[in-house]
Amino acid sequence: MSSQAGWQDFDFGRPDRTKGGVGLCGGCRRSRICRLGVLTERLDEDGVLRCNVVCGEGHEGGPGVAHGGWTAAVLDEILGHVAPLHGVLAVTGTLSVRYLKPTPTGRPLTGRATVDRRDGVKWHISGALSLASSGVDLAVASGIWIERPPQDHFVAFERWLHEQDRRPGDS
Numbered sequence: 636m637s638s639q640a641g642w643q644d645f646d647f648g649r650p651d652r653t654k655g656g657v658g659l660c661g662g663c664r665r666s667r668i669c670r671l672g673v674l675t676e677r678l679d680e681d682g683v684l685r686c687n688v689v690c691g692e693g694h695e696g697g698p699g700v701a702h703g704g705w706t707a708a709v710l711d712e713i714l715g716h717v718a719p720l721h722g723v724l725a726v727t728g729t730l731s732v733r734y735l736k737p738t739p740t741g742r743p744l745t746g747r748a749t750v751d752r753r754d755g756v757k758w759h760i761s762g763a764l765s766l767a768s769s770g771v772d773l774a775v776a777s778g779i780w781i782e783r784p785p786q787d788h789f790v791a792f793e794r795w796l797h798e799q800d801r802r803p804g805d806s
Contacts, residue, residue, distance in 0.1 A: 673712060673746070678720040686713050686746035688764065690738060701738035706764065710776040713746040714760045718780050721750075724788060725758050725780035732776045736766075743767035756782040 672694070675687040688709060696702030711730050718725035738744070748762030761777040 673709065676713075676716060676720075676746075678717075682749060684713065684717050684720060684746075684748040684762070687767070688713075688744040688746050689742065690740045690744065692740050695740050697737070699740055701740055703734060706734065706738050706774050707732045707776075709746065710762060710764055710774060711778075713764075714748045714762045714776060714778060715780060717748050717750060717760050718758050718782070723758075723782055724785040725782050726788070728757070728779040728781045730776060730778035732774055734774050736771065736773045738764065738773045739766070744773070745770075751777070758782070 672689045672691055673686050674689060676684060678684050690701040690705055690709070694702050694705035696705075707730065710732055711727055714730070715725070715727055743766075745765045745767045746762060747765070748760055751759040751761050753759070758780040759777070760780055761775070763772045763775045765772050
């Protein structure tokens with residue numbers, strides 16, 4: 636199974652999503668695929684985000700096994716899609732990953748994520764990455780996502796970064 640969705644899977648009518656419903660970040664919008672290997676995603680009526688995922692060989696750590704950094708990144712991606720699917724921009728505040736079994740490359744995986752609770756602007760979200768064939772959890776994660784105002788979140792970051800570049804005496 637290919638680790639990347641092809642052009643046929645891209646929804647040209649919505650450049651922020653593939654036909655598989657996968658929300659794309661800025662870098663992935665340019666390539667029109669999720670470079671982490673998230674092939675489909677959907678938010679079920681029960682509020683659980685469910686994804687089909689494949690770790691490509693380019694993210695191999697050991698022979699036939701995903702790099703732990705890929706596992707953390709794809710869980711951040713999956714859990715991080717929950718708030719936007721509820722119409723809210725939220726960014727990762729914390730992420731904790733527990734590795735249970737090696738994650739194989741090139742094999743169908745499933746991801747799931749759910750909101751455990753909300754405290755003001757904090758979304759407490761947990762989820763897992765599992766082997767599709769058996770449902771065995773390979774890694775589990777939990778974290779807090781912080782709501783941000785979509786109209787100025789990135790503008791505020793650019794302003795802050797510009798101020799950091801102008802600080803005298805910094806090297």
